[in-house]
Amino acid sequence: MKIGIRMGILLLALSVSAFADESELAGILERIRQSGAAEFRYQETRTLELAAQPWQGSGYMISGADGSLVKLQLLPRRIIMAIADGQMVYYDPEQQQRQSAPLSYAAGALQQITAFRALLQGRTEELQAAYELNAQRQGQHWKLNLKAKADPAEDAPASIEISGDENERKQQILIRQEDGESARYLLEKTGEGKPLEYSIQRLLQEAMGQ
Numbered sequence: 237m238k239i240g241i242r243m244g245i246l247l248l249a250l251s252v253s254a255f256a257d258e259s260e261l262a263g264i265l266e267r268i269r270q271s272g273a274a275e276f277r278y279q280e281t282r283t284l285e286l287a288a289q290p291w292q293g294s295g296y297m298i299s300g301a302d303g304s305l306v307k308l309q310l311l312p313r314r315i316i317m318a319i320a321d322g323q324m325v326y327y328d329p330e331q332q333q334r335q336s337a338p339l340s341y342a343a344g345a346l347q348q349i350t351a352f353r354a355l356l357q358g359r360t361e362e363l364q365a366a367y368e369l370n371a372q373r374q375g376q377h378w379k380l381n382l383k384a385k386a387d388p389a390e391d392a393p394a395s396i397e398i399s400g401d402e403n404e405r406k407q408q409i410l411i412r413q414e415d416g417e418s419a420r421y422l423l424e425k426t427g428e429g430k431p432l433e434y435s436i437q438r439l440l441q442e443a444m445g446q
Contacts, residue, residue, distance in 0.1 A: 269358030273432035
């Protein structure tokens with residue numbers, strides 16, 4: 237009898253814990269998700285296997301209500317990377333390089349942008365298809381860990397960690413690759429609303445040479 241009671245208590249505790257984890261995950265995903273167009277200033281630090289010093293860059297990310305996402309790097313030089321209409325676009329005006337490909341053909345480095353889009357736009361099914369999700373909270377601080385379910389392609393994220401606190405405008409994203417290289421992004425929300433859609437379209441047209 238006592239064994240049965242103990243087993244019942246254990247199963248109840250496990251089910252409550254699982255419910256709490258799912259509730260925490262849903263809460264964090266909702267906190268991250270943008271319901272409309274939003275702009276973020278970012279600072280990026282990459283740790284590269286063959287580089288003596290970390291690489292640093294900065295610029296803006298703009299997420300559209302229609303699913304488009306633009307990463308506008310301003311430093312060390314201006315580059316546009318974007319997702320729109322099922323395509324990924326890369327444009328480096330200094331090197332006169334312009335590339336585009338279907339999302340399914342995207343190179344590993346550009347897959348980071350698809351991960352950003354999934355996070356910022358609350359594409360939970362897209363995230364759960366590729367990653368195992370684990371949410372944690374301690375006081376005002378929260379963290380969401382994503383681990384690739386399968387061996388990632390070259391330069392594709394093997395794991396992603398996004399964290400923050402009660403300041404909803406600021407977040408940190410750490411992306412690790414299978415080879416040990418990593419990229420850390422400090423994001424600060426700088427704008428939102430329909431006027432940003434014009435900025436997205438203007439940058440997309442520039443990137444596509446239109």
